[in-house]
Amino acid sequence: MPRLARSEWYDLTRDMNWTLSYVSDEDVWPQDLSNSYGIPTEKWWGWDEPYKITYPEYVHNQVGKDASVYSINAVLSRSRIFEELDPGWKSAILAHYGAIAVPEYLAGIGEARMGRFGRAAAWRNMATYGTLDETRHGQIQTYFPYGLLAKEPRADWAHKTMHTNEWGAIAARSLFDDMFTANDAVSTAIQLTFTFETGFTNLQFLGMAADAMKVGDVDFGALISSIQTDEARHSQQGEPTVKILIANGQGEVAQKLVDHMFWRSWHVFALLTGLSMDYYTPLEHRTHSFKEFMEELIVKQFMDQFRDFGLEVPWYWKEHFLPELDWYHHALHLGVWFWRPTVWWNPDAGVSPAEREWLEEKYPGWNDSFGQYWDVITANVRDGHPELTLPETFPTICNMCQIPLVNPAGFNAGRLAHPEPLIVDRDGRRLLFCSEPCKWVYEQNPARFAGQLSLVDRFLAGHIQPPTMEGALAYMSLSLAEMGQDATNYAWAFEKQLAVPGT
Amino acid sequence: MATRQRQQPKTWSLLGDVRRRPSAYEAVTAKFHYHFRREPTPFEHPGMPLNDWYLRNREGSPFQVDDWEDFRDPYKLTYKDYVALQHDRETYVDKLIDRHEESASVEGLSDEWVSTLRELYIPLRFPLHILQMVGLYVGQMAPSAYITNCANFQAADELRRIQRIAYSTKMLANAHGDELAATATARSAWEKDPVWQPLRETLENLLIAYDWGEAFVALNLVVKPSLDAVVNWRLSELAERNGDHFLAALLAEFQQDSNRSRKWSADLAQYALGRQPDLRQVMEGWTAAWTPRIEAAVKALAQPFDEAPVGLAATDVVSATGTQARDHLQACGL
Numbered sequence: 031m032p033r034l035a036r037s038e039w040y041d042l043t044r045d046m047n048w049t050l051s052y053v054s055d056e057d058v059w060p061q062d063l064s065n066s067y068g069i070p071t072e073k074w075w076g077w078d079e080p081y082k083i084t085y086p087e088y089v090h091n092q093v094g095k096d097a098s099v100y101s102i103n104a105v106l107s108r109s110r111i112f113e114e115l116d117p118g119w120k121s122a123i124l125a126h127y128g129a130i131a132v133p134e135y136l137a138g139i140g141e142a143r144m145g146r147f148g149r150a151a152a153w154r155n156m157a158t159y160g161t162l163d164e165t166r167h168g169q170i171q172t173y174f175p176y177g178l179l180a181k182e183p184r185a186d187w188a189h190k191t192m193h194t195n196e197w198g199a200i201a202a203r204s205l206f207d208d209m210f211t212a213n214d215a216v217s218t219a220i221q222l223t224f225t226f227e228t229g230f231t232n233l234q235f236l237g238m239a240a241d242a243m244k245v246g247d248v249d250f251g252a253l254i255s256s257i258q259t260d261e262a263r264h265s266q267q268g269e270p271t272v273k274i275l276i277a278n279g280q281g282e283v284a285q286k287l288v289d290h291m292f293w294r295s296w297h298v299f300a301l302l303t304g305l306s307m308d309y310y311t312p313l314e315h316r317t318h319s320f321k322e323f324m325e326e327l328i329v330k331q332f333m334d335q336f337r338d339f340g341l342e343v344p345w346y347w348k349e350h351f352l353p354e355l356d357w358y359h360h361a362l363h364l365g366v367w368f369w370r371p372t373v374w375w376n377p378d379a380g381v382s383p384a385e386r387e388w389l390e391e392k393y394p395g396w397n398d399s400f401g402q403y404w405d406v407i408t409a410n411v412r413d414g415h416p417e418l419t420l421p422e423t424f425p426t427i428c429n430m431c432q433i434p435l436v437n438p439a440g441f442n443a444g445r446l447a448h449p450e451p452l453i454v455d456r457d458g459r460r461l462l463f464c465s466e467p468c469k470w471v472y473e474q475n476p477a478r479f480a481g482q483l484s485l486v487d488r489f490l491a492g493h494i495q496p497p498t499m500e501g502a503l504a505y506m507s508l509s510l511a512e513m514g515q516d517a518t519n520y521a522w523a524f525e526k527q528l529a530v531p532g533t
Numbered sequence: 534m535a536t537r538q539r540q541q542p543k544t545w546s547l548l549g550d551v552r553r554r555p556s557a558y559e560a561v562t563a564k565f566h567y568h569f570r571r572e573p574t575p576f577e578h579p580g581m582p583l584n585d586w587y588l589r590n591r592e593g594s595p596f597q598v599d600d601w602e603d604f605r606d607p608y609k610l611t612y613k614d615y616v617a618l619q620h621d622r623e624t625y626v627d628k629l630i631d632r633h634e635e636s637a638s639v640e641g642l643s644d645e646w647v648s649t650l651r652e653l654y655i656p657l658r659f660p661l662h663i664l665q666m667v668g669l670y671v672g673q674m675a676p677s678a679y680i681t682n683c684a685n686f687q688a689a690d691e692l693r694r695i696q697r698i699a700y701s702t703k704m705l706a707n708a709h710g711d712e713l714a715a716t717a718t719a720r721s722a723w724e725k726d727p728v729w730q731p732l733r734e735t736l737e738n739l740l741i742a743y744d745w746g747e748a749f750v751a752l753n754l755v756v757k758p759s760l761d762a763v764v765n766w767r768l769s770e771l772a773e774r775n776g777d778h779f780l781a782a783l784l785a786e787f788q789q790d791s792n793r794s795r796k797w798s799a800d801l802a803q804y805a806l807g808r809q810p811d812l813r814q815v816m817e818g819w820t821a822a823w824t825p826r827i828e829a830a831v832k833a834l835a836q837p838f839d840e841a842p843v844g845l846a847a848t849d850v851v852s853a854t855g856t857q858a859r860d861h862l863q864a865c866g867l
């Protein structure tokens with residue numbers, strides 16, 4: 031191997047910062063693509079990545095990682111492992127592929143934007159590896175479900191979700207376009223890498239990998255834990271960017287960018303990861319509850335990170351975020367299960383007697399709050415009326431996070447002061463928000479968000495024809511064969527006599 | 534009993550009713566850019582400023598065909614294949630360096646040759662870094678992942694070349710003086726030496742060629758092929774003549790990456806012309822605008838070739854590079 035240590039020549043790979051002569055700084059780094067927040071060009075040149083790697087190291091490492099993940103897949107795809115997976119777990123991985131696979135590839139656009147419009151050569155180099163990484167993640171996470179198509183037609187959603195107007199797809203697209211596909215390079219470093227990748231990808235990729243290994247889904251577990259090793263590297267573009275903002279008196283900007291994207295990520299991942307961990311993963315294989323994972327991988331890590339950099343926890347931390355850990359995803363789960371024809375996976379109710387016991391243990395009070403709803407649902411199912419558990423009307427949708435409002439369930443569970451959404455009348459339009467932080471995110475930047483119509487707004491504006499449930503399902507690209515059904519055909523409702531009120 | 538044929542999807546539904554099952558390369562590349570020509574705006578919230586940027590520079594570029602999704606990288610590279618390919622090539626370069634470190638060949642280079650390298654070789658990381666930046670610009674603006682991936686791998690190849698240049702610069706500095714590895718040595722040449730100014734002017738302007746079609750044509754059809762010919766081919770030859778077999782072999786190695794870039798670029802140009810013959814005018818407009826700029830840059834860079842201990846005539850460097858540039862345009866169908 032070449033004799034010079036990396037540290038002896040590394041600086042020569044990243045000192046390509048120079049003063050432009052023939053064109054202007056504003057033209058080369060336009061604000062829309064690279065918001066300098068007023069910090070002068072040369073102040074950015076000290077950008078210093080904590081994780082150092084060279085191109086030869088990169089290809090030498092990555093080739094081995096890819097070979098091992100693909101070879102596991104090659105072996106397992108010939109086995110019957112997938113067929114034998116628990117139906118709830120299958121739903122978790124189908125939800126994951128739909129929400130994550132193509133967006134990861136698109137995160138490569140955000141990386142390439144930092145690779146072009148990042149304000150230091152060192153940063154642009156890191157983002158070049160990031161671009162490659164996200165290409166990997168997009169490809170590997172479509173390749174695996176592609177192999178499942180013959181066994182599981184819903185695997186098609188790994189590829190098509192972002193092309194649809196399915197409501198979860200709109201929520202994911204709204205989040206990810208805001209975070210990276212349509213974000214400027216400096217904000218991307220704070221919002222994608224510092225806020226999202228250091229926290230929420232850990233949750234989905236490490237947390238779910240732990241569960242996957244216990245479930246025996248080695249394929250998925252190996253895949254996502256390998257991905258996380260790349261995330262751990264390229265997520266470190268956030269730290270030096272935050273440092274430069276703070277050192278140049280722009281700490282408040284960094285704080286706002288974090289507060290904005292942390293909240294948005296929380297809502298979408300409560301939906302994706304929350305349901306997967308606490309309801310879809312088979313009980314005997316759950317390593318921790320979603321709340322425990324959140325506390326370990328997000329709350330603690332973010333508190334540390336904020337303290338290290340002199341940032342504060344977001345303003346809504348105590349009043350809104352921590353309380354939601356106890357109820358928000360439970361309420362979403364009820365809604366998703368009830369509106370199950372509107373999602374591309376089969377929601378697993380996950381409320382058999384033993385599971386309810388676990389929920390009560392992990393979330394004291396669950397039986398009194400959410401259990402009540404499930405009592406009624408269980409009774410209907412047991413009485414032979416599952417049709418009573420299906421929707422005929424639409425929920426309302428938050429104009430920021432694009433997720434249906436579940437405030438009444440939060441109110442009935444004693445967690446919210448009011449069941450009604452927050453209402454804002456603005457420029458002749460009535461906007462509904464699920465929470466103070468969603469309203470705050472919107473109002474920080476109304477020009478960015480104002481023109482968009484939520485799925486319900488589109489319905490009311492006549493964009494969805496015919497204006498019926500069938501019309502809406504077609505608008506969401508859900509065929510009869512793809513609409514979600516109860517994952518276990520209601521087996522949970524019959525597992526053991528329950529103390530159901532009225533029976 | 535009638536056997537019921539279970540209908541199994543052959544491939545992604547978005548690929549339609551295909552007769553041939555798509556390859557693995559196609560399954561992980563086709564139709565990933567959901568935002569291209571999306572209505573009403575590329576991105577979910579119409580108020581996002583980048584909608585205007587993409588509508589102007591991508592959807593609004595004169596470089597349009599009905600469908601970009603039928604373009605294929607002639608090398609059909611997925612990420613997995615790309616890192617496997619470059620792992621092999623970098624292993625070769627590691628060994629090349631091992632051999633020359635063992636023989637200490639760099640120490641034997643003459644002062645005169647080192648001073649040529651100081652002028653002509655050491656500053657290269659600056660212009661090549663701009664090729665990396667513009668490659669990623671083409672990647673993020675391209676309307677199909679089939680194109681994006683080629684452009685992004687190309688940008689990574691620039692990173693590769695820069696890093697080995699950085700390594701060899703440090704080798705030179707260890708043998709011939711620390712100052713060779715100082716940032717100021719490369720940067721001041723890049724910022725002030727007349728040899729580099731026409732190239733710097735060209736590349737700084739290339740950075741702001743934001744129409745995606747123009748960025749692709751200017752970078753991959755005009756500027757990069759000429760600059761690559763000077764660096765990987767003429768400078769390699771010059772090194773060989775001056776007894777620097779290490780640099781000669783190292784630079785020649787990068788020609789592999791350049792050839793890959795030229796091949797997919799020519800295929801994409803031909804694809805565009807095949808789909809939309811009217812594009813010839815648009816593309817020739819761009820090549821006509823950028824060719825004189827890179828020619829001026831090559832002319833200035835050719836001067837130190839003349840002045841090397843064993844020189845290459847500047848006029849020969851200019852004409853050989855020009856011939857390669859014209860050959861490439863011809864391969865592009867222009």
Ligand SMILES: [Fe+2]
Nearest residue numbers: 134163164167
């Ligand atoms: Fe990723």
Ligand SMILES: [Fe+2]
Nearest residue numbers: 137227261264
């Ligand atoms: Fe990432």
Ligand SMILES: [Zn+2]
Nearest residue numbers: 428431464468
């Ligand atoms: Zn909301």
